[in-house]
Amino acid sequence: MRTVFVGAVEGSLRALEALIASDLTPGLVVTIPPGKAARHSDFCDIAGPAAAAGSNVMLTDNINSQDTLREIEAFAPDLSLVIGWSQICQARFRAIPSIGTIGFHPAPLPAFRGRAAIPWTILADLPETAATLFWIDAGCDTGDIAAQIRIPLTPDETARSLYDKQVSMLARMLPETVTQIAAGNITRVPQDHSKASYCARRRPEDGRIDWSEPAPQIARLIRAVGDPYPGAWSEIDGNRITIRTARVHEGAPKYIGLPGQIQEIDDRTIRISCGGFTCLEVTAYQGDGGRPPARHAILGQRQPEAAR
Structure with a gap:
């Protein structure tokens, strides 16, 4: 044949x-x-x-x-x-x-x-x-x-x-x-x-994270569009951050913050506030800016327009 x-x-x-x-x-x-x-x-x-x-x-x-x-x-x-x-x-x-x-x-x-x-x-x-x-x-x-x-x-x-x-x-x-x-x-x-x-068709831009959603829903998006696909992402200071792996943060301590706000950051994880006062713990990410974002910075927030 x-x-x-x-x-x-x-x-x-x-x-x-x-x-x-x-x-x-x-x-x-x-x-x-x-x-x-x-x-x-x-x-x-x-x-x-x-x-x-x-x-x-x-x-x-x-x-x-x-x-x-x-x-x-x-x-x-x-x-x-x-x-x-x-x-x-x-x-x-x-x-x-x-x-x-x-x-x-x-x-x-x-x-x-x-x-x-x-x-x-x-x-x-x-x-x-x-x-x-x-x-x-x-x-x-x-x-x-x-x-x-x-x-x-x-x-x-x-x-x-x-x-x-x-x-x-x-x-x-x-x-x-x-x-x-x-x-x-x-x-x-x-x-x-x-x-x-x-x-329906999905494009790389459809992986953009809406931080107003609860952490379990964001974690599911990260799992769904990661390797071998382009990945879930957000922006800060004009630079893109692609989040490779993450999990829902549960238990102590509790974090109260704005959706997308970084609560804690160290060499291993970033904890980010999400919708409904839930929290996501990012365990692997890749940033375009060359350095990690600062504590209390807000991911996904639109930058103010330049003064005219």
Whole structure:
């Protein structure tokens, strides 16, 4: 069976490695040029490992361009695997493989279709999710299910821990599914569209912290948009501070202050007042200013306009 693999992120590499380890090396691997790496916060070079395994490699920044489609058509694949690609696969691309195109979505389809499924899963405080392989069609994550594995979530789940769980399930499911397809055992379970939900796109600026919210809600945002994504952030004195890890401060001492006001700061932590007189304890952060903010300074406060 002739297979083309399309991807450009960390999960793509893990999936490709799992296929190679299972003697299912794709004949053609399509990925983005290194100069387009900024398109994905979790970009990962798959061209090198693919070439080393014997795959032909094609670089493109548009999976639907005429040149790209012609080259894939010349390869004449039976199956396409789109694992970690930001563009919609249009009709001509989907028509090329004789069997069809499999995609991956880190959510329990039909729920949580769309963008940024991992951050939204944590923000929604769900008890579980799923990893899903599905047949790509003209809709947004609407195709028949090829395989799905449930994933339980912990109360302190982070974007990184959930990303790793999803990639682990992907690396397990994909070789099994490709092997079954090659043997003619093709699974297609239609989605129940009445149970669909959709996740909206998230941008780096959506990680801005609103300090008037309670500390547990801010801590959840920090967990949801951290590594491998851009992170939760605030500003002080015109400089951005990205907060990597934090926890809700509970117990003594109690702090009374304005939302965003720094109550205590030392070499290990920063304690910051939040909405409802709650407090967040920041345990890792990165600042653009080169030095930590001062005690009693207020994060996120707009700077006064210059005198005219």
